[in-house]
Amino acid sequence: MRSLWKLATSPASLAVLSVAVVITAALVGYTYKKPTRQRLWTTDEIVLYNGTDEGTPILLGILGSVFDVTKGRSHYGPGGGYHHFAGRDASRAFVSGNFTGDGLTDSLRGLSSVEMKSVVDWRGFYMRTYVFVGKLIGRYYDNSGNPTKYLKGVEAKAARGAQLLEKQKLEEDKLPSCNSKWSERDGGEVWCDSGYPRLVQRPFEIALTGRMSKRCVCFKEEELQRPGLEVYKGCDHLSKSCPV
Template sequence: MSLKTLVTSPISGFALFVLFLALLLRFSITSQRLFTTEELALFNGTDPGLPILIGILGSVFDVTKGKSHYGPGGGYHHFAGRDASRAFFSGNFTGDGLTDSLRGLSSTEVKSVVDWRDFYLRSYKPVGKLVGRYYDSRGNPTKYLKGVEAKAARGAQLLEKQKIEEAKQPQCSSKWSQDEGGEVWCDVGYPRLVKRPIEIALTGKMSKRCACFEESQLGQPGLEVYEGCDYNANRCKV
Protein backbone atom coordinates (compact mmCIF):
# COMPACT_ATOMS: atom_id res chain seq x y z
CA MET A 1 0.00 0.00 0.00
CA SER A 2 1.40 3.38 -0.97
CA LEU A 3 1.92 6.18 1.54
CA LYS A 4 -0.75 8.21 -0.24
CA THR A 5 -3.25 5.34 0.06
CA LEU A 6 -2.34 4.85 3.72
CA VAL A 7 -2.97 8.46 4.55
CA THR A 8 -6.20 8.80 2.55
CA SER A 9 -7.74 5.50 3.60
CA PRO A 10 -10.67 6.11 6.01
CA ILE A 11 -9.61 3.23 8.25
CA SER A 12 -5.95 4.22 8.26
CA GLY A 13 -6.88 7.85 8.82
CA PHE A 14 -8.90 6.86 11.88
CA ALA A 15 -6.00 4.77 13.16
CA LEU A 16 -3.64 7.71 12.78
CA PHE A 17 -6.13 9.89 14.63
CA VAL A 18 -6.31 7.40 17.50
CA LEU A 19 -2.52 7.19 17.56
CA PHE A 20 -2.31 10.99 17.69
CA LEU A 21 -4.74 11.13 20.59
CA ALA A 22 -2.78 8.45 22.43
CA LEU A 23 0.47 10.35 21.97
CA LEU A 24 -1.18 13.59 23.04
CA LEU A 25 -2.60 11.93 26.15
CA ARG A 26 0.76 10.38 26.96
CA PHE A 27 2.48 13.75 26.56
CA SER A 28 -0.04 15.48 28.82
CA ILE A 29 0.36 12.81 31.49
CA THR A 30 4.14 12.84 31.43
CA SER A 31 4.46 16.64 31.25
CA GLN A 32 1.82 17.48 33.86
CA ARG A 33 1.27 14.50 36.14
CA LEU A 34 0.04 14.03 39.67
CA PHE A 35 2.56 13.03 42.34
CA THR A 36 2.14 11.49 45.76
CA THR A 37 4.52 12.52 48.52
CA GLU A 38 6.28 9.17 48.21
CA GLU A 39 6.69 9.52 44.44
CA LEU A 40 8.05 13.04 44.67
CA ALA A 41 10.63 11.88 47.21
CA LEU A 42 12.22 9.67 44.54
CA PHE A 43 13.26 12.78 42.57
CA ASN A 44 15.56 14.21 45.25
CA GLY A 45 18.71 14.21 43.14
CA THR A 46 20.30 11.08 44.58
CA ASP A 47 19.49 9.03 41.46
CA PRO A 48 21.45 10.46 38.51
CA GLY A 49 19.00 8.78 36.12
CA LEU A 50 16.06 10.85 37.37
CA PRO A 51 15.34 14.58 37.15
CA ILE A 52 15.44 16.71 40.30
CA LEU A 53 12.01 17.97 41.31
CA ILE A 54 10.81 20.32 44.02
CA GLY A 55 7.34 21.29 45.17
CA ILE A 56 6.07 24.65 46.34
CA LEU A 57 2.42 25.26 47.21
CA GLY A 58 1.69 21.92 45.56
CA SER A 59 3.17 22.86 42.19
CA VAL A 60 6.03 20.60 41.09
CA PHE A 61 8.98 21.92 39.10
CA ASP A 62 11.90 20.32 37.30
CA VAL A 63 15.03 22.05 38.64
CA THR A 64 17.55 19.66 37.07
CA LYS A 65 19.23 22.51 35.21
CA GLY A 66 20.18 23.88 38.62
CA LYS A 67 21.52 20.54 39.91
CA SER A 68 24.65 22.19 41.30
CA HIS A 69 22.30 23.94 43.74
CA TYR A 70 19.55 21.34 44.19
CA GLY A 71 21.60 18.14 43.95
CA PRO A 72 23.41 16.43 46.84
CA GLY A 73 25.76 18.89 48.49
CA GLY A 74 24.03 21.89 46.94
CA GLY A 75 22.83 24.79 49.04
CA TYR A 76 19.17 24.14 48.11
CA HIS A 77 19.26 20.34 48.26
CA HIS A 78 16.89 20.38 51.25
CA PHE A 79 14.09 21.42 48.84
CA ALA A 80 14.63 18.49 46.45
CA GLY A 81 12.02 15.72 46.38
CA ARG A 82 9.55 17.47 48.68
CA ASP A 83 7.24 20.41 49.17
CA ALA A 84 8.87 22.56 51.84
CA SER A 85 6.85 25.70 51.13
CA ARG A 86 7.20 27.13 54.64
CA ALA A 87 11.01 27.03 54.49
CA PHE A 88 10.98 29.46 51.56
CA PHE A 89 9.99 32.08 54.12
CA SER A 90 11.30 30.77 57.42
CA GLY A 91 14.73 29.61 56.31
CA ASN A 92 14.34 26.62 58.65
CA PHE A 93 15.71 23.71 56.63
CA THR A 94 15.64 21.05 59.35
CA GLY A 95 13.02 18.80 60.90
CA ASP A 96 9.56 20.35 61.15
CA GLY A 97 10.75 23.38 59.21
CA LEU A 98 10.62 21.37 55.99
CA THR A 99 6.83 21.38 55.73
CA ASP A 100 4.27 22.58 53.23
CA SER A 101 2.07 24.08 55.95
CA LEU A 102 1.83 27.88 56.14
CA ARG A 103 -0.19 27.79 59.35
CA GLY A 104 0.36 30.87 61.49
CA LEU A 105 2.05 33.00 58.83
CA SER A 106 0.80 36.53 58.24
CA SER A 107 -0.68 37.65 54.94
CA THR A 108 2.56 39.36 53.92
CA GLU A 109 4.59 36.28 54.86
CA VAL A 110 2.27 34.08 52.78
CA LYS A 111 2.70 36.53 49.90
CA SER A 112 6.46 36.03 50.01
CA VAL A 113 5.97 32.26 49.54
CA VAL A 114 3.58 32.85 46.63
CA ASP A 115 6.20 35.15 45.12
CA TRP A 116 8.70 32.27 45.28
CA ARG A 117 6.26 30.00 43.46
CA ASP A 118 5.85 32.66 40.78
CA PHE A 119 9.64 32.83 40.47
CA TYR A 120 9.78 29.10 39.75
CA LEU A 121 6.97 29.45 37.22
CA ARG A 122 9.11 31.97 35.36
CA SER A 123 12.43 30.17 35.76
CA TYR A 124 11.76 26.41 35.68
CA LYS A 125 9.51 23.93 33.93
CA PRO A 126 6.34 22.94 35.83
CA VAL A 127 5.82 19.17 35.55
CA GLY A 128 2.81 18.45 37.71
CA LYS A 129 0.93 18.77 40.98
CA LEU A 130 1.45 17.20 44.38
CA VAL A 131 -1.67 15.52 45.75
CA GLY A 132 -2.29 16.59 49.33
CA ARG A 133 -2.66 19.95 51.01
CA TYR A 134 -2.90 22.08 47.85
CA TYR A 135 -4.33 19.76 45.17
CA ASP A 136 -6.82 16.92 45.38
CA SER A 137 -6.57 13.51 43.74
CA ARG A 138 -7.91 14.96 40.48
CA GLY A 139 -5.40 17.80 40.42
CA ASN A 140 -7.94 20.45 41.40
CA PRO A 141 -6.96 23.27 43.79
CA THR A 142 -8.09 22.66 47.37
CA LYS A 143 -9.78 25.15 49.69
CA TYR A 144 -6.44 25.49 51.45
CA LEU A 145 -4.71 26.68 48.27
CA LYS A 146 -7.54 29.08 47.49
CA GLY A 147 -7.21 30.44 51.03
CA VAL A 148 -3.46 30.89 50.58
CA GLU A 149 -4.01 32.78 47.31
CA ALA A 150 -6.59 35.05 48.95
CA LYS A 151 -4.34 35.69 51.95
CA ALA A 152 -1.41 36.53 49.67
CA ALA A 153 -3.63 39.01 47.80
CA ARG A 154 -4.47 40.71 51.11
CA GLY A 155 -0.77 40.83 51.90
CA ALA A 156 -0.07 42.53 48.58
CA GLN A 157 -2.74 45.13 49.36
CA LEU A 158 -1.28 45.78 52.80
CA LEU A 159 2.24 46.18 51.42
CA GLU A 160 1.04 48.60 48.77
CA LYS A 161 -0.85 50.59 51.41
CA GLN A 162 2.23 50.64 53.63
CA LYS A 163 4.40 51.73 50.70
CA ILE A 164 2.11 54.71 50.11
CA GLU A 165 2.11 55.61 53.80
CA GLU A 166 5.89 55.29 54.15
CA ALA A 167 6.41 57.49 51.10
CA LYS A 168 4.83 60.33 53.07
CA GLN A 169 7.69 60.18 55.57
CA PRO A 170 11.17 60.18 53.99
CA GLN A 171 13.28 57.11 54.62
CA CYS A 172 16.76 57.38 56.11
CA SER A 173 19.83 56.92 53.97
CA SER A 174 22.02 54.05 55.11
CA LYS A 175 25.28 52.23 54.51
CA TRP A 176 27.09 49.24 55.93
CA SER A 177 30.60 47.85 55.77
CA GLN A 178 32.27 44.96 57.54
CA ASP A 179 34.95 47.24 58.96
CA GLU A 180 32.81 50.17 60.08
CA GLY A 181 29.44 48.56 60.65
CA GLY A 182 26.18 50.33 59.81
CA GLU A 183 25.15 53.96 59.74
CA VAL A 184 21.90 55.79 59.02
CA TRP A 185 21.49 59.50 58.35
CA CYS A 186 19.13 62.20 57.15
CA ASP A 187 20.13 65.01 54.81
CA VAL A 188 17.12 66.91 56.14
CA GLY A 189 15.78 66.06 59.58
CA TYR A 190 16.70 63.50 62.21
CA PRO A 191 16.73 59.67 62.04
CA ARG A 192 14.19 57.86 64.17
CA LEU A 193 13.01 54.29 64.40
CA VAL A 194 9.28 53.94 63.88
CA LYS A 195 7.22 50.78 64.21
CA ARG A 196 5.46 49.27 61.25
CA PRO A 197 1.92 47.94 61.75
CA ILE A 198 2.18 44.39 63.10
CA GLU A 199 0.56 42.90 59.99
CA ILE A 200 3.24 44.50 57.82
CA ALA A 201 6.24 43.32 59.84
CA LEU A 202 7.72 40.39 57.89
CA THR A 203 10.18 39.45 60.63
CA GLY A 204 11.26 40.82 63.97
CA LYS A 205 14.12 42.66 62.27
CA MET A 206 11.74 44.31 59.82
CA SER A 207 9.14 45.40 62.38
CA LYS A 208 10.70 48.88 62.45
CA ARG A 209 12.06 51.23 59.83
CA CYS A 210 14.23 54.34 59.89
CA ALA A 211 12.55 57.56 58.81
CA CYS A 212 13.59 61.21 58.79
CA PHE A 213 11.60 63.64 60.94
CA GLU A 214 11.81 67.40 61.15
CA GLU A 215 12.45 69.01 64.54
CA SER A 216 8.79 70.00 64.87
CA GLN A 217 7.78 66.33 64.49
CA LEU A 218 10.09 64.83 67.10
CA GLY A 219 7.45 65.07 69.82
CA GLN A 220 5.22 62.52 68.09
CA PRO A 221 4.59 59.34 70.10
CA GLY A 222 6.28 56.14 68.95
CA LEU A 223 9.53 57.66 67.66
CA GLU A 224 12.62 55.90 68.96
CA VAL A 225 16.11 57.38 69.12
CA TYR A 226 18.86 54.97 68.09
CA GLU A 227 20.76 53.59 71.06
CA GLY A 228 23.97 55.58 71.65
CA CYS A 229 22.90 58.34 69.30
CA ASP A 230 22.43 61.95 70.36
CA TYR A 231 18.85 63.26 70.32
CA ASN A 232 19.72 65.98 67.81
CA ALA A 233 22.20 64.02 65.70
CA ASN A 234 21.42 63.57 62.03
CA ARG A 235 23.74 60.53 61.77
CA CYS A 236 23.62 57.41 63.93
CA LYS A 237 25.68 54.24 64.14
CA VAL A 238 23.60 51.08 64.08
Protein backbone atom coordinates in the same frame (compact mmCIF):
# COMPACT_ATOMS: atom_id res chain seq x y z
CA MET B 1 27.47 2.11 -5.22
CA ARG B 2 24.43 -0.08 -5.91
CA SER B 3 26.07 -3.01 -4.11
CA LEU B 4 26.73 -0.81 -1.08
CA TRP B 5 23.07 0.24 -1.05
CA LYS B 6 21.99 -3.42 -1.15
CA LEU B 7 24.34 -4.17 1.72
CA ALA B 8 23.06 -1.27 3.79
CA THR B 9 19.44 -2.29 3.25
CA SER B 10 19.90 -6.02 3.66
CA PRO B 11 17.89 -7.72 6.45
CA ALA B 12 21.06 -8.41 8.43
CA SER B 13 22.19 -4.79 8.24
CA LEU B 14 18.75 -3.49 9.20
CA ALA B 15 18.71 -5.83 12.16
CA VAL B 16 22.09 -4.51 13.33
CA LEU B 17 20.86 -0.95 12.81
CA SER B 18 17.71 -1.65 14.83
CA VAL B 19 19.74 -3.06 17.68
CA ALA B 20 21.98 0.02 17.58
CA VAL B 21 18.96 2.32 17.70
CA VAL B 22 17.52 0.43 20.66
CA ILE B 23 20.85 0.53 22.50
CA THR B 24 21.25 4.25 21.75
CA ALA B 25 17.72 4.97 22.94
CA ALA B 26 18.37 2.98 26.08
CA LEU B 27 21.53 4.94 26.76
CA VAL B 28 19.76 8.24 26.15
CA GLY B 29 16.94 7.13 28.41
CA TYR B 30 19.43 6.20 31.09
CA THR B 31 21.04 9.60 30.83
CA TYR B 32 17.78 11.47 31.20
CA LYS B 33 14.36 9.91 31.56
CA LYS B 34 11.81 12.62 31.08
CA PRO B 35 8.87 12.51 33.46
CA THR B 36 5.48 11.86 31.98
CA ARG B 37 3.28 14.68 30.75
CA GLN B 38 1.65 16.97 33.27
CA ARG B 39 -0.23 14.79 35.68
CA LEU B 40 -1.12 14.18 39.30
CA TRP B 41 1.68 13.00 41.58
CA THR B 42 1.78 11.35 44.98
CA THR B 43 4.39 11.93 47.66
CA ASP B 44 5.58 8.33 47.19
CA GLU B 45 6.18 9.01 43.50
CA ILE B 46 7.85 12.39 43.71
CA VAL B 47 10.38 11.19 46.29
CA LEU B 48 11.84 8.88 43.63
CA TYR B 49 12.88 11.99 41.68
CA ASN B 50 15.15 13.46 44.35
CA GLY B 51 18.30 13.58 42.24
CA THR B 52 20.07 10.56 43.71
CA ASP B 53 19.61 8.65 40.43
CA GLU B 54 21.37 10.44 37.59
CA GLY B 55 19.15 8.60 35.12
CA THR B 56 15.98 10.30 36.30
CA PRO B 57 14.87 13.95 36.41
CA ILE B 58 14.82 15.99 39.59
CA LEU B 59 11.38 17.14 40.72
CA LEU B 60 10.45 19.71 43.31
CA GLY B 61 7.11 20.71 44.79
CA ILE B 62 5.97 24.09 46.09
CA LEU B 63 2.38 24.83 47.11
CA GLY B 64 1.50 21.52 45.48
CA SER B 65 2.84 22.51 42.06
CA VAL B 66 5.50 20.11 40.76
CA PHE B 67 8.44 21.29 38.66
CA ASP B 68 11.22 19.56 36.76
CA VAL B 69 14.40 21.29 37.95
CA THR B 70 16.83 18.90 36.27
CA LYS B 71 18.59 21.71 34.40
CA GLY B 72 19.67 22.94 37.81
CA ARG B 73 21.14 19.57 38.83
CA SER B 74 24.29 21.21 40.19
CA HIS B 75 22.05 22.99 42.73
CA TYR B 76 19.33 20.41 43.34
CA GLY B 77 21.35 17.21 43.03
CA PRO B 78 23.29 15.52 45.86
CA GLY B 79 25.78 17.96 47.33
CA GLY B 80 23.96 20.95 45.88
CA GLY B 81 22.89 23.84 48.05
CA TYR B 82 19.18 23.22 47.33
CA HIS B 83 19.20 19.41 47.39
CA HIS B 84 16.94 19.46 50.45
CA PHE B 85 14.08 20.71 48.23
CA ALA B 86 14.34 17.82 45.75
CA GLY B 87 11.76 15.03 45.76
CA ARG B 88 9.33 16.77 48.12
CA ASP B 89 7.15 19.79 48.76
CA ALA B 90 9.01 21.82 51.39
CA SER B 91 7.10 25.06 50.88
CA ARG B 92 7.68 26.31 54.42
CA ALA B 93 11.48 26.11 54.13
CA PHE B 94 11.46 28.70 51.34
CA VAL B 95 10.81 31.37 53.97
CA SER B 96 11.77 29.74 57.28
CA GLY B 97 15.33 28.80 56.30
CA ASN B 98 14.92 25.57 58.29
CA PHE B 99 16.20 22.86 55.95
CA THR B 100 16.20 19.95 58.39
CA GLY B 101 13.64 17.66 59.98
CA ASP B 102 10.24 19.22 60.56
CA GLY B 103 11.32 22.35 58.69
CA LEU B 104 11.04 20.49 55.39
CA THR B 105 7.24 20.53 55.34
CA ASP B 106 4.54 21.86 53.07
CA SER B 107 2.58 23.31 56.01
CA LEU B 108 2.47 27.11 56.24
CA ARG B 109 0.57 27.18 59.50
CA GLY B 110 1.40 30.23 61.61
CA LEU B 111 3.16 32.16 58.85
CA SER B 112 2.34 35.82 58.28
CA SER B 113 0.71 37.22 55.17
CA VAL B 114 4.08 38.59 54.04
CA GLU B 115 5.72 35.17 54.44
CA MET B 116 2.91 33.50 52.52
CA LYS B 117 3.28 36.11 49.79
CA SER B 118 6.97 35.20 49.62
CA VAL B 119 6.14 31.50 49.11
CA VAL B 120 3.65 32.40 46.36
CA ASP B 121 6.34 34.56 44.75
CA TRP B 122 8.73 31.59 44.85
CA ARG B 123 6.12 29.49 43.06
CA GLY B 124 5.96 32.19 40.39
CA PHE B 125 9.75 32.01 40.04
CA TYR B 126 9.61 28.27 39.37
CA MET B 127 6.76 28.74 36.89
CA ARG B 128 8.93 31.17 34.93
CA THR B 129 12.22 29.30 35.25
CA TYR B 130 11.51 25.56 35.19
CA VAL B 131 9.09 23.07 33.64
CA PHE B 132 5.71 22.58 35.31
CA VAL B 133 4.92 18.83 35.31
CA GLY B 134 1.77 18.58 37.37
CA LYS B 135 0.20 18.73 40.81
CA LEU B 136 0.94 16.93 44.06
CA ILE B 137 -2.04 15.26 45.70
CA GLY B 138 -2.31 16.23 49.34
CA ARG B 139 -2.49 19.52 51.19
CA TYR B 140 -2.91 21.76 48.15
CA TYR B 141 -4.66 19.58 45.54
CA ASP B 142 -7.24 16.84 45.93
CA ASN B 143 -7.34 13.48 44.14
CA SER B 144 -8.93 15.15 41.10
CA GLY B 145 -6.34 17.92 40.89
CA ASN B 146 -8.65 20.61 42.21
CA PRO B 147 -7.22 23.26 44.55
CA THR B 148 -8.08 22.67 48.20
CA LYS B 149 -9.46 25.19 50.69
CA TYR B 150 -5.99 25.31 52.20
CA LEU B 151 -4.41 26.49 48.94
CA LYS B 152 -7.17 29.04 48.38
CA GLY B 153 -6.63 30.33 51.91
CA VAL B 154 -2.88 30.68 51.38
CA GLU B 155 -3.35 32.54 48.11
CA ALA B 156 -5.97 34.85 49.66
CA LYS B 157 -3.73 35.68 52.62
CA ALA B 158 -0.77 36.26 50.28
CA ALA B 159 -2.91 38.64 48.21
CA ARG B 160 -3.82 40.59 51.35
CA GLY B 161 -0.14 40.76 52.22
CA ALA B 162 0.64 42.23 48.82
CA GLN B 163 -2.05 44.88 49.26
CA LEU B 164 -0.82 45.83 52.73
CA LEU B 165 2.78 46.04 51.52
CA GLU B 166 1.71 48.45 48.80
CA LYS B 167 -0.23 50.57 51.30
CA GLN B 168 2.73 50.60 53.65
CA LYS B 169 5.06 51.69 50.87
CA LEU B 170 2.75 54.53 49.89
CA GLU B 171 2.57 55.70 53.51
CA GLU B 172 6.32 55.46 54.08
CA ASP B 173 7.06 57.34 50.85
CA LYS B 174 5.40 60.37 52.46
CA LEU B 175 8.20 60.57 55.05
CA PRO B 176 11.88 60.73 54.03
CA SER B 177 13.99 57.83 55.31
CA CYS B 178 17.34 58.37 57.03
CA ASN B 179 20.63 57.52 55.40
CA SER B 180 22.41 54.59 56.99
CA LYS B 181 25.69 52.70 56.91
CA TRP B 182 27.41 49.95 58.82
CA SER B 183 30.94 48.60 59.07
CA GLU B 184 32.47 45.94 61.29
CA ARG B 185 35.03 48.44 62.54
CA ASP B 186 32.79 51.45 63.22
CA GLY B 187 29.40 49.87 63.72
CA GLY B 188 26.23 51.49 62.44
CA GLU B 189 25.15 55.06 61.87
CA VAL B 190 22.02 56.84 60.66
CA TRP B 191 21.95 60.46 59.54
CA CYS B 192 19.85 63.09 57.80
CA ASP B 193 21.05 65.48 55.12
CA SER B 194 18.09 67.66 56.05
CA GLY B 195 16.32 67.26 59.37
CA TYR B 196 16.85 65.05 62.42
CA PRO B 197 16.65 61.26 62.75
CA ARG B 198 13.79 59.76 64.70
CA LEU B 199 12.43 56.25 65.09
CA VAL B 200 8.76 55.77 64.16
CA GLN B 201 6.43 52.77 64.10
CA ARG B 202 6.00 51.23 60.67
CA PRO B 203 2.36 51.31 59.55
CA PHE B 204 0.62 47.99 58.89
CA GLU B 205 3.57 46.02 60.28
CA ILE B 206 1.53 44.12 62.86
CA ALA B 207 -1.01 43.14 60.20
CA LEU B 208 1.80 42.09 57.86
CA THR B 209 4.13 40.19 60.16
CA GLY B 210 2.45 40.01 63.54
CA ARG B 211 5.30 42.03 65.03
CA MET B 212 6.06 45.67 65.77
CA SER B 213 8.97 47.32 63.99
CA LYS B 214 10.33 50.80 63.52
CA ARG B 215 12.21 52.74 60.87
CA CYS B 216 14.33 55.88 60.83
CA VAL B 217 12.73 59.03 59.41
CA CYS B 218 14.13 62.55 58.98
CA PHE B 219 11.96 65.28 60.54
CA LYS B 220 12.29 69.05 60.43
CA GLU B 221 12.85 70.82 63.75
CA GLU B 222 9.29 72.17 63.84
CA GLU B 223 7.97 68.59 63.44
CA LEU B 224 9.85 67.10 66.38
CA GLN B 225 6.92 67.60 68.75
CA ARG B 226 4.78 65.14 66.83
CA PRO B 227 3.63 62.20 69.01
CA GLY B 228 5.26 58.82 68.55
CA LEU B 229 8.76 60.05 67.64
CA GLU B 230 11.66 58.35 69.41
CA VAL B 231 15.18 59.72 69.80
CA TYR B 232 17.96 57.16 69.31
CA LYS B 233 19.49 56.07 72.60
CA GLY B 234 22.64 58.07 73.34
CA CYS B 235 21.91 60.60 70.59
CA ASP B 236 21.51 64.34 71.18
CA HIS B 237 18.06 65.79 70.62
CA LEU B 238 19.20 67.95 67.67
CA SER B 239 21.96 65.74 66.31
CA LYS B 240 21.78 65.07 62.58
CA SER B 241 23.52 61.70 62.96
CA CYS B 242 23.21 58.92 65.53
CA PRO B 243 25.15 55.73 66.25
CA VAL B 244 23.10 52.53 66.15
